[in-house]
Amino acid sequence: MIKIGIIGLGTVGSKVYDLIISNKKLIERKIGTELEILYGCDIDRNKFKNKKFIFTNNWKDIVYNSDIDIVVELIGGKDLAKTIIIESLKNKKHIVTANKAVLSENWDEIFNLARDNKKLVYFEASVGAGIPIIQALNEGLAANKIDYIAGILNGTTNYILTKMLSENISFDKALSQAQKNGFAEMNPSLDIKGIDTAHKLSILASITYSNWIKLDNIYIEGIDKIELSDMKYVKEEFGYTVKLLGIVRKINNKLLLEVRPCLVSDSSPFVSVRNEFNAILVKGDKCGEILFYGKGAGGSPAASAVASDIMFLARQIAAGVAGNIPYVSYDPDKKLSFLSNEENFGNYYLRFTTVDKPGVLSKISGILGKNNVSIASVYQKEPLNKKFKTADIILLTHYVKEKSVIDSIRVIDKLDIIKSNTKLLKIEQ
């Protein structure tokens, strides 16, 4: 009999409980042993209602309990969650967690400790909720050299971007709608600033490249500066949709990681990923492009991943082999080199808000030319509000160095023909 303790009985934790109770027969047949939720822990005693386990509001009752085989950490946050994971490993417990922030920021400490104690840390729910992408990178695609991963990894921001365009509303309106419908938290900054996506990208990249890839290695830009007008311009004039992507690519044996709103074309698999859905595209040298798609948020999809992790662990514990082989490939001695975003290349979308006078385009394109930014197409939009006497000039660039574009904008934005900061978005092919 395998005994587990669940710490954190919120959205995910309570769904994990429900799942294990409702699918108990199927689970125990598949793992070949009995599974018992011995303890549940939460600071809120109301979470205990109608549940068949010993309730505690002290995590130590679980972590230091010799009856417990697996600690399921689902409290979120950082400090206490980290303590629970570290203390559990030290006390010879296996771990299942959905906590991307703690993993991403403490990869080194956690996986060294897991290896030293021959214990396993499973974390399928930390990226893409129920989509089994962690396992795929760890095992199913393990033989490939992977030179590209791109994903819509955050349900909140994808929900907001979808609603902005489909309901013709501003970022602020879409955000408050998302908060009202439970798709965004009251403090949404981790999501909308791209940090959550970066945590997830860091996990995917760390697995893929067998060493810790930190947030510091990722260029991060959120969606909070995205304007509806840009979304409409790119859709109507060029057939592009704005999506927040997390991307890692290998260029000449160096890694470039970025989280940013990107323009994707109508033929991209990301276009049809709407609302709270997630999708991850992995490109391997042998498997080619593989796409994984599903619900990236919500209690039940996350519980699906957590419970599947528990099952896989339970089978190994029952067979007496859990921890003999580490789950993730982690080799701290492996050297990784990174490219900064200064060295990024791509096609870019630029929107200049200018005075509505002759000669403006010539000035702008002159500065771009001087910086070797060649222009693929130009589009001039009548001012939306004529009394401002401004015009929007939109340019798509050829494949150019991002630094050249940024240098150009720095000069252009100082010109007195420019009425507000120039908007820059990358096109992801």
Next chain:
Amino acid sequence: MIKIGIIGLGTVGSKVYDLIISNKKLIERKIGTELEILYGCDIDRNKFKNKKFIFTNNWKDIVYNSDIDIVVELIGGKDLAKTIIIESLKNKKHIVTANKAVLSENWDEIFNLARDNKKLVYFEASVGAGIPIIQALNEGLAANKIDYIAGILNGTTNYILTKMLSENISFDKALSQAQKNGFAEMNPSLDIKGIDTAHKLSILASITYSNWIKLDNIYIEGIDKIELSDMKYVKEEFGYTVKLLGIVRKINNKLLLEVRPCLVSDSSPFVSVRNEFNAILVKGDKCGEILFYGKGAGGSPAASAVASDIMFLARQIAAGVAGNIPYVSYDPDKKLSFLSNEENFGNYYLRFTTVDKPGVLSKISGILGKNNVSIASVYQKEPLNKKFKTADIILLTHYVKEKSVIDSIRVIDKLDIIKSNTKLLKIEQ
């Protein structure tokens, strides 16, 4: 050091060799031990060229060799491949295979033998080539009650159907084009009759429902009777695309399995799956709908799966734990009940080829009405060739029992107003 023997050095086998040689450093770092291809076996000695292993044309040199840890069976076909797998298990070898036919038709014997000998059989490449769907069903989604799996599982037929519509050509022309381009075999009947899809569906279902689900349990219809005119009618008039799907669904605790050309709508994820690509949609009670997409055919994608299987096995062998836990959940005592296609329900497309006279529609709809087949929409097409004086009447039904539709057609096709056999296709929502 883990030693393997590859039996069959054709398209997949030679790519497995190439992969292991080219990605050796990555592979050995991830498995934490050395991996050697000790033997290669093929009836064709030319396959030996430039390869660093001991060549043999006798599979027994590998299967009965005490140095070999893993036998990689890639010869295809049935009888000899089965013998190799069975003899290898008896001789305490682990197996990696891509052979869907042998697995599907000998599930019972193979997995009983594997369990009794504490050996593992891995077969990720048998379905969807490089797409890690076997592992996902086995592990990543294991906690879910799964009531629906649908997939485009055969690259050849999907290539043919894609080309028929995009190049406006008949089935026969598309088939010979596929053969010319290496996407169909010279004897294509396993593919075009739906047998290959059924083998793969049987594997997915057997894993999901923890017992052997045979071809006998699957209603199978190929694409060889598909006419271009039907593909064009459904696309232009109703926005449907014809795809060969393998589907298993759970209805009141019974399983209904079918392989057949289906009409899928423009909002279906299957519409954009073109040419040799595969896609599999899995619906679990907790994870919701998860879609897996990638190249479903070709040497390299299959080699990606085979090599990843070898790696996972090698790690377990090196840690001394391989075979302690069976890979697939197989419980021969688990009772499964099936629904026959007679008990199928759905929306259907019917095309009647009739004489071009008044009163014809009334006769047809009268018979359908008597059988409780209610009509959702009707569309009458001018005869393509006026000299035949025939007309095509196309009907889409409401949600009805398939048996009622078939009973109606049986009666209608005997009427002298009917000029050729009525075409029936299911609409998959």
